[in-house]
Amino acid sequence: MIRFAESLNETGFRIKQDISYMALDVSHCGVLILSNVAENYRVLYANTAFLSMTGYTEVELAGRIDWYVQGDAGDEPQRKKLRAALSAAQPISIEMRNYRKDGSLRWCELGITPFRNHEGYVSHFIGMLSDITTRKNDEELSSQPSRHASLTGLTDHLGFCDTLDKTILASTFSPGTLYVAAIDIDQHQHASGSMDGHSQNFLVQVAAERLGTCLQTDEILSHDGNGSYAFMLRADSRSDAVMRCQAIQRSLAQAIPLADQHIHLTCAFGLARFPDDSRTARSLLHCAGMALSHARETSRNTILFYFEAMSVRLHEEITLESALRNAMLNSELEVHYQAQVNLQTRQVIGVEALARWNHPELGQIAPDRFIPLAEKNGLIDDIGLWVIEQVCTDMAAWREDGLPVVPVAVNVSAAQFRNPLLGDQIMMLLNVSGCDPSMLTLEITEAVLMDDTNTARATLNQLHHAGIGFSLDDFGTGYSSISYLKRFPFKKVIIDRSFVKDLVDNSDDAAIIKAIISMAHTLGLRVLAEGVETEEQCRFLSHNLCDEMQGFLFSKPVASSAFVELLQAGTTLPPSLLTAKKARRTLLLVDDEVNIVASLKRLLRRDDLHILTAHSGAEGLALLAQHPVDVILSDQRMPGMTGVEFLSIAKTRFPETVRIVLSGYTELQSVTDAVNEGDIYKFLTKPWDDTKLRGHIDEAFQRKELADENHRLTRAVYATNLELAGAIRQLKYQQQHHHHVGSQP
Ligand code: C2E
Ligand code: CA
Ligand code: CA
Numbered sequence: 035m036i037r038f039a040e041s042l043n044e045t046g047f048r049i050k051q052d053i054s055y056m057a058l059d060v061s062h063c064g065v066l067i068l069s070n071v072a073e074n075y076r077v078l079y080a081n082t083a084f085l086s087m088t089g090y091t092e093v094e095l096a097g098r099i100d101w102y103v104q105g106d107a108g109d110e111p112q113r114k115k116l117r118a119a120l121s122a123a124q125p126i127s128i129e130m131r132n133y134r135k136d137g138s139l140r141w142c143e144l145g146i147t148p149f150r151n152h153e154g155y156v157s158h159f160i161g162m163l164s165d166i167t168t169r170k171n172d173e174e175l176s177s178q179p180s181r182h183a184s185l186t187g188l189t190d191h192l193g194f195c196d197t198l199d200k201t202i203l204a205s206t207f208s209p210g211t212l213y214v215a216a217i218d219i220d221q222h223q224h225a226s227g228s229m230d231g232h233s234q235n236f237l238v239q240v241a242a243e244r245l246g247t248c249l250q251t252d253e254i255l256s257h258d259g260n261g262s263y264a265f266m267l268r269a270d271s272r273s274d275a276v277m278r279c280q281a282i283q284r285s286l287a288q289a290i291p292l293a294d295q296h297i298h299l300t301c302a303f304g305l306a307r308f309p310d311d312s313r314t315a316r317s318l319l320h321c322a323g324m325a326l327s328h329a330r331e332t333s334r335n336t337i338l339f340y341f342e343a344m345s346v347r348l349h350e351e352i353t354l355e356s357a358l359r360n361a362m363l364n365s366e367l368e369v370h371y372q373a374q375v376n377l378q379t380r381q382v383i384g385v386e387a388l389a390r391w392n393h394p395e396l397g398q399i400a401p402d403r404f405i406p407l408a409e410k411n412g413l414i415d416d417i418g419l420w421v422i423e424q425v426c427t428d429m430a431a432w433r434e435d436g437l438p439v440v441p442v443a444v445n446v447s448a449a450q451f452r453n454p455l456l457g458d459q460i461m462m463l464l465n466v467s468g469c470d471p472s473m474l475t476l477e478i479t480e481a482v483l484m485d486d487t488n489t490a491r492a493t494l495n496q497l498h499h500a501g502i503g504f505s506l507d508d509f510g511t512g513y514s515s516i517s518y519l520k521r522f523p524f525k526k527v528i529i530d531r532s533f534v535k536d537l538v539d540n541s542d543d544a545a546i547i548k549a550i551i552s553m554a555h556t557l558g559l560r561v562l563a564e565g566v567e568t569e570e571q572c573r574f575l576s577h578n579l580c581d582e583m584q585g586f587l588f589s590k591p592v593a594s595s596a597f598v599e600l601l602q603a604g605t606t607l608p609p610s611l612l613t614a615k616k617a618r619r620t621l622l623l624v625d626d627e628v629n630i631v632a633s634l635k636r637l638l639r640r641d642d643l644h645i646l647t648a649h650s651g652a653e654g655l656a657l658l659a660q661h662p663v664d665v666i667l668s669d670q671r672m673p674g675m676t677g678v679e680f681l682s683i684a685k686t687r688f689p690e691t692v693r694i695v696l697s698g699y700t701e702l703q704s705v706t707d708a709v710n711e712g713d714i715y716k717f718l719t720k721p722w723d724d725t726k727l728r729g730h731i732d733e734a735f736q737r738k739e740l741a742d743e744n745h746r747l748t749r750a751v752y753a754t755n756l757e758l759a760g761a762i763r764q765l766k767y768q769q770q771h772h773h774h775v776g777s778q779p
Contacts, residue, residue: 058081059082060082061081061083062083063163063164064081064083064084064087064088064161064162064164065079065081065084065160065161066079066080066081066160066161066162067080067160068158068159068161069158070120070123070148070159071157075159077095078158080092083163084163087134087140087142087163088134088135089134089135090135094135109130110412112130114454116130116144117455118455119146120146120159121455121458123148123156124148125145125146125148127144128143129141129143129144129166130142130144133356133359135360135363140165141165141166141167141171142163142164142166143163143164144161144162145161146159146162147159147160147161147162186238186239186242188242188256188263189257190257190258191256191264193256194256194264194265194266194315194319195316195319196315197254198214198266198315198318198319199314199315201252201254202314202315209309210307210310211268211269211270212266212267212268212307212308213266213267213268213275213305213307213308214264214265214266214307214308214315214319214321214322215264215266215267215275215279215303215322216262216263216304216305216322216323216325216326217263217264217303217326218301218302218326218329219241219286219299219300219301220299220300220301220334221237221297221298222297222300233293237290237297241263241286241299242257242263244282244285244286245265245286247285248278248282248285249265249267250268253265253266253267264319264322272305272339275305276305276337279337280337282301283300283301286299286300286301287300300334300335301335302326302330302332302333302334302335302336302337302338303326303329303336303337304325304326304327304328304329304338304340305322305325305337305340306319306339306340307340311340321340322340324340324344324345325338325339325340325341325344354404355407355411355413357393357396358404358407358408358413358417361391361393362416364394366391366394367389367390367391367417367420367421368390368391368593369387369388369390369424369425369428370387370389370592370593371385371388371428371442371591371592371593372385372589372590373588373589373597373600374386374440374443374562374582374584375582375583375588375607376582377572377575377576377580377581377582377583377607377612378581378612378753380606380607380608380612381606381607382440382600382601382605382606383440383441383582384440384442384443384475385442385443385597386442386444386477386591387425387442387443387444388591389404389421389445390591391404405417405447409447409449414447414450415449415450415453418446418447418450419459419463421444422444422460422463422474423463423467425442425474426464426466426469427467428594429442429467429469429473430467432598435598437598437601438601438604439601441473441503443475443476443477444474444475445476445477445478446477446478446482447478447481447482448478448479448481448482448484448485451478451485451487451489451490451493451494452485454489454492454493456493457492457493457496457497460502461496461497461500464500470501471500471501472501472502472503474502475502475503475505475525475526476497476502476504476505477504477505477506477528478504478505478506479508479512480508480512480518483518483521484518494522503525503526504522504523504524505524505525505526505528505562506518506524506527507528508528509527509528509529509550510530510532510533510546511530511532516553519557519559520557522767523767523768524559525559526562526581526582527559527561527562528561528562528564529550529561529562529564529580530564531585533546533547533563534563534564534565534566534575534585535565535567537571537574538568538570538571538574538659538687541686544574544686547574547578547580548578551579551580552579555579555752555756555759556759557763558758558759558760558761558762558763559760559763560581560582560760561580561581561582562580562582562583563582563583563584563585564583564585565585565586566583566584566586566587566588567586568587569660571585571587572587572611573612573662576611576612577745579748579749579752581756587611588607610662618642618643618644619641619642619643619644619665619735620646620661620663620664621644621645621646621664621666621667622645622647622658622663622666622667622691623635623645623646623647623648623667623668624647624648624649624650624651624654624668624669624677625668625669625672626649626650626669626672626673628649630669630720631647634667635647637727637728638728638731641728641731646663649672650672650673650674650675651668651675651676651677651679651680651683652674652675654666654680654684655687658684658687663688663691664692664734664735665693665694665731665734665738666684666691666692667694667731668680668681668694668695669695669696669697670695670697670699670705671697671698671699676704677695677697678695678708678713681693681695681713681714682708682713685711685712685713690745691738692715692734692735692738692741693713693715694714694715694716694717694718694731694734695708695714695716695718696718696719696720696722696727697717697718697719697720705717715734715737716734
């Protein structure tokens with residue numbers, strides 16, 4: 035007997051252990067009872083037949099939402115109908131394929147009947163499930179065009195395998211000379227228009243005939259309808275086999291006169307070799323078929339051998355896919371959180387939720403691997419909603435614990451926006467958990483807007499109007515068209531981590547980042563840079579007015595408990611990571627002559643400076659990467675890199691530094707150029723006058739401090755402007771869309 039006591043009590047729905055209950059449980063038909071609370075279809079009851087049909091235990095089903103009903107992508111329309119019927123509280127009966135827990139695909143007939151309580155409100159659904167796989171298979175067999183077999187007089191693939199297995203057993207051939215070929219024939223007519231059945235039959239006969247004449251008497255040919263042929267081929271080598279296939283291609287390519295047209299046939303081949311690829315006929319045919327499906331992807335005339343790798347790849351994907359189907363049921367999925375920090379206030383202002391999959395055998399599988407897979411097979415809908423449900427649960431718990439909760443950003447892929455129920459489902463999850471929609475942010479990519487379907491647009495508008503914020507993710511990697519930024523009221527642009535990664539060594543990336551920041555600010559958008567790993571990257575971003583950052587430098591994505599600790603501790607970004615005014619003036623001295631460095635240090639000892647020393651340009655750059663420096667004083671003549679070269683690199687990477695050359699030589703041209711380019715602030719000569727030199731250095735520091743102060747003021751003005759532009763932007767969008775969505779709450 036199966037019963038979910040808590041759920042039953044909770045909803046007041048009771049099934050007594052009486053005769054009728056017993057009857058339900060011994061029925062051969064699978065019976066399921068779902069609750070209909072806030073369209074949150076939870077399984078309250080499943081009888082034994084249902085469990086054995088689906089392969090799940092009662093514990094695994096308890097409380098599961100309805101969308102465990104998963105089929106192939108091909109059955110998506112059926113699933114949509116099912117969801118629509120549930121949400122409209124309509125009865126429905128559909129035939130669709132479902133995955134059992136073991137990953138096998140079964141044909142099912144599912145009938146759903148709404149149950150109205152005494153108030154006339156649909157409180158439950160009753161589901162009836164029958165496994166109709168046998169019937170479906172029979173239908174499929176009988177509907178298969180046997181006419182092809184009688185048409186060509188050829189054996190089908192089953193007969194082919196029988197004969198081939200016998201040939202293999204008799205071993206009347208030398209090793210490596212037996213191949214199985216799978217062929218796919220396409221027809222091309224010069225005139226357009228469809229062909230009648232009679233002409234089709236004629237073509238099939240001609241193709242079979244031509245194939246037959248290309249083969250030797252002991253090479254079996256078979257035909258399974260739909261233009262799918264297979265044959266056994268004897269060849270001395272792989273290249274010999276390819277030549278045989280090419281001969282067949284030539285023969286089929288000869289024009290076939292038909293009425294007033296000329297038809298040409300093209301064909302692709304997939305080949306498998308005995309015994310390398312397999313030792314049995316069925317599996318050889320399978321390998322050839324797999325090679326054929328790869329061949330077809332290439333072009334119509336491709337000939338391709340089966341390689342182990344093909345099957346390994348497919349196999350891995352299939353295994354991973356069925357494992358993913360169970361991952362949610364087995365609680366293998368988890369949500370991790372990575373803090374997002376404001377670069378001005380240095381405080382945590384948000385957090386990104388990132389899905390994690392802990393596979394019992396394979397260990398942690400990265401989302402980069404399983405999310406694309408889930409997008410392909412439709413599981414993304416379930417996984418995506420699960421992530422949001424988990425986020426809502428966590429947020430509710432944080433709020434209850436009195437933590438300073440920040441908005442949580444969740445990634446939603448373009449595939450999820452094809453689900454017309456996405457908006458309702460997200461709102462339902464927020465309602466159930468009592469979470470404020472403004473505490474949820476969705477990170478979407480341009481792909482969502484590029485689809486530009488009514489479904490996606492309606493969902494975006496619905497969620498935006500409900501108060502959910504949107505960020506444009508992975509900016510810079512796709513088309514990065516400004517038009518997408520204008521088309522939808524994003525609040526934030528996220529600079530992709532690939533730009534941040536090389537920002538220090540790649541001046542192009544640095545320039546792109548600056549451009550994105552100023553463009554976004556002009557449009558009234560905030561900018562977050564992700565993947566920030568080093569202090570240098572952080573300083574660059576902060577200096578260039580980036581608003582927020584996220585990355586390992588501040589925190590890795592961590593489990594909920596660890597994120598709670600971070601919130602509790604009120605951890606902020608250390609002030610040293612921003613280009614704020616430092617307590618102490620820092621000077622970098624660069625000279626290859628040790629005594630000069632020593633005497634300069636002695637001279638400046640009285641001035642309370644923090645002095646760093648280097649003996650080459652390269653060393654100087656390394657120090658700059660590690661320490662915030664205000665003023666650089668560099669020799670000109672040094673082995674490896676001249677002072678001017680060093681300072682001009684320093685200028686691009688650390689533009690806020692004030693740079694001075696101290697040289698015994700006057701190579702006027704390079705120095706003048708450097709001064710004119712703004713690489714150098716001053717050019718001083720050796721030997722120097724102590725007092726004057728100290729004066730120049732002090733002046734350089736004052737200049738730097740003035741620039742810092744200016745920058746701080748600019749920032750403040752910028753921040754205010756940005757806030758204003760953002761508000762105007764949201765307002766504009768609301769006015770523009772008032773007519774379309776005005777009726778929505
Ligand atoms: P994303 O949205 O670009 O997420 C940021 C990625 O950068 C995360 O990778 C994060 O761990 C990584 N990251 C953060 N800081 C640093 C850093 O300092 N250095 C480096 N090298 N990497 C950093 P993750 O967690 O592997 O996620 C990969 C992608 O998978 C995400 O890229 C997102 O597109 C997708 N994804 C993750 N969770 C979900 C989900 O729940 N739903 C959907 N639809 N997609 C998800
Ligand atoms: Ca993201
Ligand atoms: Ca991203």
